[in-house]
Amino acid sequence: MNVNADEESKAFVKSFDFLPWPLDEEALFTIKFGRLSPTLLDVSHTLNAMAEERRQITHYDPKEDISLEQYAEFALVHWDKDDPLKDMLLASFGAYPDPNEIHRDYEGFIRANLLPFCYTARKDQPILASLLSKETPSSLTDQNLTWDRVPGGATIGFYVGSAQNFDDLVNFWNLRASGVNVIFLDPDHADRLALLRDNFTEHIAQVQSRVRETDRTIAVWSQSQDATMRLKFAHDLVPYFNQVEGLNILSDNRLPPLHYIAERRLLGVLSEHFGKPTIAFQLPEKPFPIEDPLDLNDQHFVVSISRITTMSDDPHTFWTPFLPEMNRWIGRQLRMDSKEVRAELDGFGIICPITEEHLHIYSIQKLELTKRLFEIAGISAQSSHPGRIATRLISQLGGLQGCRVLKLAGVRRLIKEHGALQEFGWAKAIGTIASGTEEVPQPNFSEYEDLYIETRSMTSKLTPVDVFHYLLSKGVFRPGLTLKCPMCELAFWVQLDDVSTQAECAYCGNRFNCTRQLGKDPWQYRKSGLFGLDNNQEGSVPVALTLQQLDTHLHRSSSNLLITNLKLAKGPKSPECETDLFVAVQEHDRVSIAVGECKDAKGEITAEDVRNMMAVADAFPRDHFDSFVIFAKTGAFTQAEVDRCKQTQLASGRSRVIMLSDRELEPYFFYERAGKEFEMDTTVISLDNLAHSTSQLYFYPKPKMPAHG
């Protein structure tokens, strides 16, 4: 039967539309110069390398006192057509299709070059245990491959099932494909499998004696308790078995490792194409020989790319969340091709010809990626005016980490307190930075002395003058003079760049020598640029500060997304609203996202804010996303705000509300100050940590007992 034509298999393939066949021709073998050639990298290179190695060692002499069964490194296993174990043998040892069918004689090559032990299983004899120590067509497929991670749980054991049961064979196959070394046992054929079982049990004991002292039990997977019982495992070796429901062999949080040939670090060249930053790099020498490029140039393999680092405030990124459903979209963005890219846990893979010498990858606009993620939640997101202002403000301060200066309450005060046309003197600036104002005193400046807002000597402390100089250098404030025209007697502002001895009155045009008006410290300061707008920068300061703190502490900052204010249209489950920030971070195989509200010290997190943000967070489907809500404020929360957030958390039943006040945003570490007063976990590398600590600090606070003495 041709499975391609079968309606059921067509529907099955269609349900995985995000895994399109990557090549133009839908075939595993294509005709090349009159013969069939594989379209994906096959085992030829491994076989060639093994044959080459064999040619260099001494030849086997059949007259010597050693049998081929003992001597051979390779085994070819055959069986009768009516052998009840044939499918299990095929799944265990592998075999090649008839050369007449694929026009490639892998088995012939092995016979001619590798001196294999050829073994035919007999229906009335046990399978030989020596096969377990030899290379076979099956073991060849992961020869010299490395895991990108150790799969969770046991990596060696038995699968118990019926060799006649298709689900059991599939489970066995998938377990092995996940990197688990298992042998198939069927109680109906216990005698024929006895040698394999005994030999493998011994092998497991040897492996375990090397790696661990305790817990020397054997992992057994099965759909059937009865079948497992019939095999009479010793209770101390197999105290329990892993019950498999149907085909759910991977249900115990097992993440199959990605197998790869080799890993290299490469230097990429960044340039711009079609207005997008684009990275190009030369592929290193292939870890397998390409002797006949003409023959092999139809073969494809996967180049996996991970950890391309960009600055966190760059509007472009090379990060792709692990959401395979987005494969086609990611492919169009990165490669302008919707078929050849696959999302991976730690980056993405590109399916390309093995003869490819170099690759180029287009970056993705963070805003476009964000919109796409919101689409999954059924929400249309747009950049907003406050979002653009916040982005611009962050950029004026030299990026998110340049926003560290906003940790100082005195700085926030200085920015907030003065209108654009309102100048102030040096003493006022330094005084405000050092100690806030009488009305809103800030923590003692010594709290900030160890903060680095830019490079300085490791031994020196931060001073208010350093801080003000930093703000001047970033153009947050500009120096100038207030002069008074002797003719019309009106005062006017001249900024530093325009100052000259002969001043010209801004009102009447009168020119006069201004030096007589200069006192001991004539310089005054005014807000400028974006900070000069009399709109409180649309609340950008708390947003920038919150994003800065998240950027510092969320691990692997190359795989995340931090975005300012977005306008969100009404979705099926969420109201029309705005979010002040959007965060997405890859956490193992899941994506954590956060939306939130950021207020300044006098702002309030309202009941509506809480409702809206929770509804948006809830709209992200739980099969891929862990969603969080952030409420940040550059002052302390009121009890009403805390109660609101706590009620929401309780109603939602999961720990997902994150509250950040000035106490958490100002120090370098989130809980540097709070951890001194309360019993709580202070380590933060994920949004989940923040939600957990929020609950400890705000919802169930336990003040530390004062020390005696």
Ligand SMILES: [Zn+2]
């Ligand atoms: Zn004048």
